[in-house]
């Protein structure tokens with residue numbers, strides 16, 4: 266019997282690792298494939314539900330392993346149950362948040378890669394926490410499997426009013442708490458696990474990573490074989506303002522970031538998204554829209570405008586509708602592809618930049 270601290274979390278093992286483990290128990294390797302399928306295809310989270318395994322193996326799994334380590338502290342819902350935010354406690358006590366958003370044509374989960382974040386963006390609730398710790402691959406994967414189970418069970422409940430809702434989780438965005446490229450190795454293992462056709466089988470195009478602009482991470486992603494989507498938080502075309510909003514800009518200023526982005530586009534031939542959170546009177550003027558259009562002119566890119574979501578205690582305001590549409594029109598008139606992000610879960614603090622892992626009162 267293993268102690269609670271070193272007990273094997275099956276979500277932390279790739280299939281080849283699981284085959285080695287199962288063989289060390291005197292079992293044939295194909296048993297690992299059965300377990301893997303149960304976890305990632307059937308979404309089993311209890312060995313006793315794996316009825317294609319012998320009872321003795323199920324008992325062994327029950328005593329010697331665990332399927333997941335995240336403790337659900339609470340789940341809040343909004344948008345008629347189609348947005349759900351989970352607060353999970355990690356071993357050691359830190360908490361992270363995960364947000365599921367179900368739309369008519371897709372079900373997307375936004376997952377965290379770190380507890381807290383060291384990047385310190387001044388408009389972001391997570392940034393106020395500082396970095397608490399990196400998540401393991403299994404802790405990242407487990408958030409996705411939680412969402413996949415929610416979709417499986419929740420969508421039928423909402424189906425009366427939304428007959429065409431998806432029945433399966435379709436997209437994963439690494440845009441929750443933390444900077445994925447600051448936890449690259451573990452995060453990438455999670456990406457490979459979720460993509461693995463023998464298991465969860467999520468297409469690379471259905472996976473999106475968002476970075477604050479860590480240039481080494483962008484260049485590393487350009488070399489990966491798996492063509493996942495890249496989103497870069499830009500938020501302004503001016504270095505002085507960007508350094509004020511995002512301390513990372515002092516290390517990787519805009520010119521360096523754009524050069525890395527161009528390298529990424531040339532190597533992968535993939536379109537990049539630039540995220541631009543709109544803050545009233547700070548980065549939302551017509552002149553700033555023009556500067557942004559000039560900066561990205563000719564690049565294979567898309568701008569995602571995000572009306573800022575309120576964070577208690579921050580002296581910032583979201584841009585009004587008029588300013589948002591003027592900003593968007595200026596970009597479009599200059600031939601820049603641009604959309605405004607549809608808001609979800611603002612009232613349960615599940616929207617972009619609001620995640621801080623603070624349990625709040627019931628909605």
Ligand code: SF4
Nearest residue numbers: 382384386389392443
């Ligand atoms: S916006 Fe992202 S990178 Fe910046 S502090 Fe928040 S979580 Fe970290």
